[in-house]
Amino acid sequence: MPGLETYLQEWRPEPLVETDALPAEPSRALAAVLETTAPGDELPPLWHWVHFQHWPRHGELGADGHPTHGHFLPPIPDRRRMFAGGRLTVTAPLRLGVPAERTSSLANVVVKQGRSGEMAFVTARAEYRQDGELRFVEEQDYVYRSGESSTKNPDAARPTDLPVSDAPWQQPFTGDPVRLFRFSALTANAHRIHYDAPYAREVESYPGLVVHGPLLVLLMTELARSRAPERELAGVDYRLRRPVFAGDPVLVTGSPDGDMAVRTAPDHLMATAQVTFR
Structure with a gap:
């Protein structure tokens, strides 16, 4: 089979502009899933993940539940995707009930050779605006x-207990x-690894249902928000290192320095984030 570069050398999707009315209902539903307080007028960092949703027609989904085609989905045969991480820089929060605009573009594409073969690293960039003003990137x-x-090993050993940590902020969680x-429904994520054991x-050789990477990130940022309510989050840089599976007890940890x-x-690191405060 040709290398991934062959399929990607002509792939340069144009920027995409989308709008969302930012109704309060999706955020209230996310608050119920996270078991936290629903936001007031302002959307907390990363809660925009339940807005600007795209719902392809059912016939446009592949056998794995993921769309077969998409504006920023690379034309790779038998494509498999992993959400690896990201960054958010906040100038001002989005306000619920006020129409917002998202301009998405392809920031970078790099093909690398890993232990298990070729991998394409794709970075998508999005700018969010309200009333013509940039709110965050x-x-x-x-x-x-x-x-x-x-x-992958479907018979890999699974954790049964929580790890021990001396972090000042701690919150146990088991997906x-x-x-x-419910999180799949809120984020329009039909990938079967999250609900079809x-x-x-x-098929995918996982030992269990996979906990969504974005959910792990939200657990970290929400822990920071809850333990430092007097401080405003100005940004977050996160990395998803290993998959977490339903039933695995995890400990979400943090500290006032945003680590x-x-x-x-x-003592396995499954995900990390560096949160910055104003």
């Missing part, structure tokens, strides 16, 4: 490969199928 990093990874299903195990993490026993 977001970049998201995705890793794509052609075909399934040979490094369950119901919460994952037989598919996740038998956040999701950990499993005995």
Whole structure:
């Protein structure tokens, strides 16, 4: 099969402009899923993930539930995607009930050779505006490969206890199928690894349902917001390092300097984030 560069050398999608009325209902639903207080007039950082949703027609989804085509989906055969991380820089929060505009563009595409083969690293950039004013800038990093990874092990050992940490901020969490299903619905994510356990195990070789990367990131930023309510989040730089599975107990940790993490026993870093405050 040709290398990934062959499929990507002519792929340069044009910027895409979208709008959203920012109704309050999706944020209220997300607050229920996260078991926290619904926002007032301003949208907390990263809560825009339940807005600007795209719902492809059912026939446009692949066997894995993911869209077969998309404006920023690279034309790679038998495409597999992993959300690797991202960055958010906040100038001002979005206000609920006020129409907002998102301008998305392709920021970077790089093909690298990994232990399990070629991978394409794609960064998408989005600028969010209200009343013509820039509110925040977001970049998201995705890793794509052609075909399934040979490094997955559906029989891998799973954590059963929480790790021990001396972090000043701590919050235990265990993902369950119901919460994952509700988060999938809120974020228009039909990927079957998050709700179809037989598919996740038998087709994608995961040991269980995969907890959404964005959910792990929100757990970290929400811990920071709850423990430092007098401080305003100005940005976050996050990295998803290893998948977390439904039923795995994790410990979300953090500190006033904004160093956040999701950990499993005995001491594995599953996700990290650096939160900055104003």
